[in-house]
Amino acid sequence: MFIQTEPTPNPATLKFIPGRVVLDSGTMEFNDRAAAARSPLAERLFEVPGVTGVFYGSDFVTVTKDDSDWQHLKPSILGAIMEHYMSGEPLMADGRVDGDEPSEDDEFFDKADAEAVDMIKDLIETRVRPAVANDGGDITFRGFKDGIVYLKMQGACSGCPSSTATLQHGIQNLLKHFVPAVVEVRPI
Numbered sequence: 001m002f003i004q005t006e007p008t009p010n011p012a013t014l015k016f017i018p019g020r021v022v023l024d025s026g027t028m029e030f031n032d033r034a035a036a037a038r039s040p041l042a043e044r045l046f047e048v049p050g051v052t053g054v055f056y057g058s059d060f061v062t063v064t065k066d067d068s069d070w071q072h073l074k075p076s077i078l079g080a081i082m083e084h085y086m087s088g089e090p091l092m093a094d095g096r097v098d099g100d101e102p103s104e105d106d107e108f109f110d111k112a113d114a115e116a117v118d119m120i121k122d123l124i125e126t127r128v129r130p131a132v133a134n135d136g137g138d139i140t141f142r143g144f145k146d147g148i149v150y151l152k153m154q155g156a157c158s159g160c161p162s163s164t165a166t167l168q169h170g171i172q173n174l175l176k177h178f179v180p181a182v183v184e185v186r187p188i
Helices: 040-046 070-087 111-134 163-178
Strands: 004-007 013-017 028-030 051-056 061-065 137-145 148-155 184-187
Touching: 013 070, 040 051, 040 061, 040 070, 061 070, 111 137, 111 163, 148 163, 163 184
Parallel strands: 148 184
Antiparallel strands: 004 013, 013 061, 028 051, 051 061, 137 148
């Protein structure tokens, strides 16, 4: 088994590509050992000293570290991923893979803004999320109020030093161009 690694814009996060499907749909994020208890792979990764976060995408796993050096962490992380896939264990201990895809119940916006929200969601889905997934993360729509779009950032995007620039210059400019009602974009 060959696992590729790629840097992300977040120096504290590295993207691991095992060459097989990780999640069939959606994303999943584990920010601590307690949350990782649902997933044998995430548990293995949190056993590596210095690992502070694990994120699953369709065909990748991103791992976030504390101030430890990647040179020391990377071999243990690669070993944990390889060991998981060689064991044949399921990704989730309970067999349920209910990702972090937002449900419409989690969203907030005025019904009068429904047309603008549909356009915002479409732009995020077709133009933003694929680019962000390439960087080992995910961004999802959470709400729209008073011209402000609220987005949830996960994986490599969460805590990334360049995330503010990505939000304000990239995503905000894109949304403002296509949806005149958008005034600002903020993380939630």
